[in-house]
Amino acid sequence: MPAATSPADDLQLEQQFQAQLTAEIAAATASLRRIATSLGEIDGGPVDAIEALMAGGKRMRARLCFWSWQGHRARAISGTRADTDTVPVLAAASAIEFFQAAALLHDDIIDRSATRRGKPAAHKAFASSHRTMGMVGDDAHFGVGAAILAGDLALIQANDLAAHAGQLAGVAPAFNAAWHRMGVGVTLGQYLDLASEAAPAWGQDPAHDEQRAWEVIVAKTAQYSVEYPLRFGAILAGASEEELDEMSRVGIPLGEAFQLRDDVLGVFGDPKVTGKPAGDDIRENKRTVLLARTMAALRTADQERLGALVNSGSYADSDVEWVTEMMVTSGAIDQVEGIINHKYAQATAALAESSLSRRAQETLRHLADQTVRRDR
Secondary structure, three states, X not given: OOOOOOHHHHHHHHHHHHHHHHHHHHHHHHHHHHHHHHOOOOOOHHHHHHHHHHOOOOOHHHHHHHHHHHHHHHHHHOOOOOOOOOHHHHHHHXXXXXXHHHHHHHHHHHOOOOEEOOEEOHHHHHHHHHHHOOOOOOHHHHHHHHHHHHHHHXXXXXXXXXXXXXXXXXXXXXXXXXXXXXXXXXXXXXXXXXXXXXOOOOOOOHXXXXXXXXXXXXXXXXXXXXXXXXXXXXXXXXXXXHHHHHHHHHHHHHHHHHHHHHHHHHHHOXXXXXXXXXXXXXXOOOOOHHHHHHHHHOOHHHHHHHHHHHHHOOOOHHHHHHHHHHHHHOOHHHHHHHHHHHHHHHHHHHHHHOOOOHHHHHHHHHHHHHHHHOOO
């Protein structure tokens, strides 16, 4: 019978994975830099932007992928012991991280975000470099264009790594199909979010507004951030269709809870921790479940004021303070916290019922805690 593992063993495996992932990402980034250098007078700007973005972050998606793979492989091999053939899953985890870098580079442009993790967003940094270097033309246009290209470059690298991962594990058709579905889903989810923010007459039907917000959450975040990383790990481990469905039953509610927490932090988060100003989601006119719940709970006069603000898309500082206050006094924030807890309970119950090894279940539950209880 295999020897049981301890928390110290899990920590060691996690640290080993993180170190290997860092090395894999560094190698992939160096490859991009070599190509850039070979092309002549191209500065390192796009590669630098990718590298800077990937130096931070919690790497949650990559960790979900790894522990799903580990949990399914451990069941297949011996019940508890770790699988040491990590090359395919490291390629997949790196692909996920490069895809996330691309998404953040593009999202900051779409959302007109000035900062990312307490520093200037890439398009703002490129614009600043334009001015500092005395370049000609519109600095803002240069910044946006350069950041788009940096995002495209990260996406190209992500797709290459993903194809490599599936091939290495001998599951290329299944993995490539899942990767394609994830990419299409998150891109169309981003468009749905963009269209939702531009839709007229918000607030006339709060129930419909909330339903639209849920659709954005599932398409843009829940599937991409949690469900598919779990499914990628399972596919690489040779999981069955039923086991893949188990990962979806864990991933969707946990992903929904993840985004709801993000929405709460987008209004109430500590700027020193989140790297973004308090109330930033209000200024960006994010039409979240939290905002829809607030609208539904207000009296008529306040509903009219909130609807006018959202449909104009223009907020003074005093308006941001008022909307924040309404989210609290209406009880909407408490409702959303209750939904987060419910979704978390759904996800962890599905995790406990899954066929994953006990070791992986415990580690993934810890990651779920970090996902839902986080402050940034």
